[in-house]
Amino acid sequence: AQSVTQLDSQVPVFEEAPVELRCNYSSSVSVYLFWYVQYPNQGLQLLLKYLSGSTLVKSINGFEAEFNKSQTSFHLRKPSVHISDTAEYFCAAITNFGNEKLTFGTGTRLTIIP
Amino acid sequence: DTGVSQDPRHKITKRGQNVTFRCDPISEHNRLYWYRQTLGQGPEFLTYFQNEAQLEKSRLLSDRFSAERPKGSFSTLEIQRTEQGDSAMYLCASSNLQQRGGTDTQYFGPGTRLTVL
Numbered sequence: 001a002q003s004v005t006q007l008d009s010q011v012p013v014f015e016e017a018p019v020e021l022r023c024n025y026s027s028s029v030s031v032y033l034f035w036y037v038q039y040p041n042q043g044l045q046l047l048l049k050y051l052s053g054s055t056l057v058k059s060i061n062g063f064e065a066e067f068n069k070s071q072t073s074f075h076l077r078k079p080s081v082h083i084s085d086t087a088e089y090f091c092a093a094i095t096n097f098g099n100e101k102l103t104f105g106t107g108t109r110l111t112i113i114p
Numbered sequence: 115d116t117g118v119s120q121d122p123r124h125k126i127t128k129r130g131q132n133v134t135f136r137c138d139p140i141s142e143h144n145r146l147y148w149y150r151q152t153l154g155q156g157p158e159f160l161t162y163f164q165n166e167a168q169l170e171k172s173r174l175l176s177d178r179f180s181a182e183r184p185k186g187s188f189s190t191l192e193i194q195r196t197e198q199g200d201s202a203m204y205l206c207a208s209s210n211l212q213q214r215g216g217t218d219t220q221y222f223g224p225g226t227r228l229t230v231l
Contacts, residue, residue, distance in 0.1 A: 004156075036222075043118075044157070044205070044222040090156050099170050100211060101147065102220060104156030 002027045002095045006105035013081050014113045021076040021108045023065075023091030032094040033074040034102065035065055039087045047089070050074065061085075086112045116140075118223035120206050126229045127196055134192045135226045139208030146189050147220060148181060149205040150174065157205050163189060164211075196230045203227050 005024045013019045025031060035047040048059040055067040065076045074091060088109050092102040119138045127133050139146050144165050149157035160179070161171045165186035175181075178196075183189040193200055204227075207220040 006156075009154075043224040044207075046219050046221075049219070092156070099162055100145070100209070100218075100220075101159040101162060101170070102149075102157070102207075103159070106154065106156050 002031070002093060002103050004091050004093050004103050004105040006091055006108050008108050009106065010109045010111065012111045012113055015083060016080045018079050019077065019081050019085075019110065021089050021091075021110065023074045023076065023105060025072050025074065025091075025093045027072075027093065027095045029095050030097075033065075033067060034092040034094075035059075035063070035074075035076050036090045036092060036104075037087045038090065038107075044090065047076075081110070081112050083112050083114065085110060118206055118208055118221050120204075120223040120226050122226055123224060124227045124229075126231065128231050129198060130195055132192065132194045133196055133228065134190055135204055135206075135228075137189045137191070137206030137208075137223060139188070139206070140210075140221055143208035143210045143221075144186070145209040145211045145218075145220075146183055147207040147209075148189070148191055149207065151203040151205055151225070152201075160191075193228075196228075198230045201228055201230045 003026045033050045036044040037047045048057045050057050050067040058064045063078045088107045090107045091105040121136045147162040148160040151157040163183040178194045181191045203225040205225045206223045209218040209220045
């Protein structure tokens, strides 16, 4: 069975500092990977996704993630965070290409310190 | 396009009561998913529809839970004889899957927060 692991439940970071949110997956088959963000009192929004091709994928607001097959990781990074990045971030995977259901990690709460 | 909507946003009920939630997907999306999210956890898959057909149900979905998607448009999730353990955020998502083996972004609604007293 596939699983997604986010080891850090909370990550406090000073404003304008870099951040990395870790995500590891376990799957013996091909995988699609996603990062979703949940701002306070809002629904989940897709931040970025890896389906195939270039292993480095980027979002419009400065986040990027790199698919690393050998390390089974899909860590999310941003070189300089802003107060508005405060949110919960969920890594998710699809390995069953029949139902395309998402398997989520437990989430990482990113808190930006002014 | 107004996005995925869910109603109600919050529901407080007493143990043993029945509750029903509604999800309106993005227009013409053929896939509709239900997930459940408990405190401190990521969303967990419950069930999904391809048009009006319910194609898979998670083992998390006990026989007290039933979901429908008549006419392949909106969907309802009913919980009968609610228990305190049913307290959670119930999320709906929709996508427009065009071909098997491909994928499409799942767009999530704001969720319905259920509290069972």
